[in-house]
Amino acid sequence: MRDRTHTILPLIIALSAALFAIDLFMPLGIAVGVLYAGIVTLAAASSHPRLPFLTAIASTPLIIAGAALGPQHASIPVWVGVSNRMFSLLIVWISAVLLQQRQQAELQLREAKDELEGRVEARTKELADVNRSLMQEISGHVQTEGFLRNSEQALATSRQELRDLAARLLTVQEEERRRISRDLHDDINQRLAMLVVQAESLEANLPASAVGCSKELRSIQDRLTELSDDVRHLAYQFHPSILDDLGLSVALQRLVDECAVRSNLAISFEVTAPPKAIPQTVSTCLYRIAQECLSNIMKHAHASQAKVSLASTAEGITLTVQDDGVGFDTQQVVDNPRGLGLVSMAERVRLVHGTVTIDSIPQQGTRLSIHVPHAEVSV
Ligand SMILES: Nc1ncnc2c1ncn2[C@@H]1O[C@H](COP(=O)(O)OP(=O)(O)OP(=O)(O)O)[C@@H](O)[C@H]1O
Numbered sequence: 001m002r003d004r005t006h007t008i009l010p011l012i013i014a015l016s017a018a019l020f021a022i023d024l025f026m027p028l029g030i031a032v033g034v035l036y037a038g039i040v041t042l043a044a045a046s047s048h049p050r051l052p053f054l055t056a057i058a059s060t061p062l063i064i065a066g067a068a069l070g071p072q073h074a075s076i077p078v079w080v081g082v083s084n085r086m087f088s089l090l091i092v093w094i095s096a097v098l099l100q101q102r103q104q105a106e107l108q109l110r111e112a113k114d115e116l117e118g119r120v121e122a123r124t125k126e127l128a129d130v131n132r133s134l135m136q137e138i139s140g141h142v143q144t145e146g147f148l149r150n151s152e153q154a155l156a157t158s159r160q161e162l163r164d165l166a167a168r169l170l171t172v173q174e175e176e177r178r179r180i181s182r183d184l185h186d187d188i189n190q191r192l193a194m195l196v197v198q199a200e201s202l203e204a205n206l207p208a209s210a211v212g213c214s215k216e217l218r219s220i221q222d223r224l225t226e227l228s229d230d231v232r233h234l235a236y237q238f239h240p241s242i243l244d245d246l247g248l249s250v251a252l253q254r255l256v257d258e259c260a261v262r263s264n265l266a267i268s269f270e271v272t273a274p275p276k277a278i279p280q281t282v283s284t285c286l287y288r289i290a291q292e293c294l295s296n297i298m299k300h301a302h303a304s305q306a307k308v309s310l311a312s313t314a315e316g317i318t319l320t321v322q323d324d325g326v327g328f329d330t331q332q333v334v335d336n337p338r339g340l341g342l343v344s345m346a347e348r349v350r351l352v353h354g355t356v357t358i359d360s361i362p363q364q365g366t367r368l369s370i371h372v373p374h375a376e377v378s379v
């Protein structure tokens, strides 16, 4: 900008000098005066805001001096020359004022533009800062989300591992119970029976004089028989052999009868379309669940009646145990389990890919239903 003023200024001086020189040789310089307006216009091309005005100021004495010192012509009246110079001065000053105004307007426009650009730049910077902090926040969220997803996955894996472990424990426990039951029944009980037989033959071979010994021997026989009954009962508690020998329906009937004897409950058992063959895992699972349900009824329900039913359909097998007792808040028990019965029930059912449904209304009784699908049951 400064360079342009430096170029224009000598040009203005040169042109003004040339015009003044021409004016000195032209009679009255009629048209020359107006050309100073052109020099003022040229001054407007410089970046200096006051240059057109200064040029007009400098041109004024030159226009007047040019008229005074230039050649006079007798045929041209003085008033023509005076009005010509007045007109030239008017044009020069109007041009200067207008150009000055235009330059001021341009300057204001430039300032406004600069200010706007400054504001845009500041706003852009602000936005870039906000954008950066947003990006940081987003990347933080993404990171947290990743951590959360990983820990969720780890949690799901450990939950699955726990479930698998629980399932394995249940299976192993059942196998162990079956083995202990078999040992008690087939080994200990047989040996007790042999002892009873031996005691009987010993008693038979005692001389008539050994009355005291005979009494003692009979007492031993009685206690051995009692012990044998207890061992058989214990074996049955560990694993009811009739479940394997006679099937689920018979085992359930016997369980119901036993419970009815032990409590004041009126328990009924009903079988609809008895299943022909049930895998051992399923029959053990359903038997243990029925056992837990009846135990819960006797412990918690304060019921007067209970009903166990077993039904087999084309889809699978369903065991239902219901009572008319006090009922309970199922959600509360799920959220805050107090015992292990219902929890291990759910695990057992999961092992055979079945489902458990518990409907319980306080003061109106409980209905627990287990459905094991066809895939696990050969009907
Ligand atoms: N038939 C029922 N009638 C009323 N309440 C029941 C019945 N069955 C279960 N409940 C309630 O559900 C709770 C949980 O039963 P669950 O069998 O899981 O545990 P528990 O019987 O208390 O203990 P555990 O079975 O480990 O000996 C019981 O404490 C009881 O309040």
Ligand SMILES: [Mg+2]
Residues within 6 Å of the ligand: 292, 295, 296, 339, 340, 341, 342
């Ligand atoms: Mg229980």
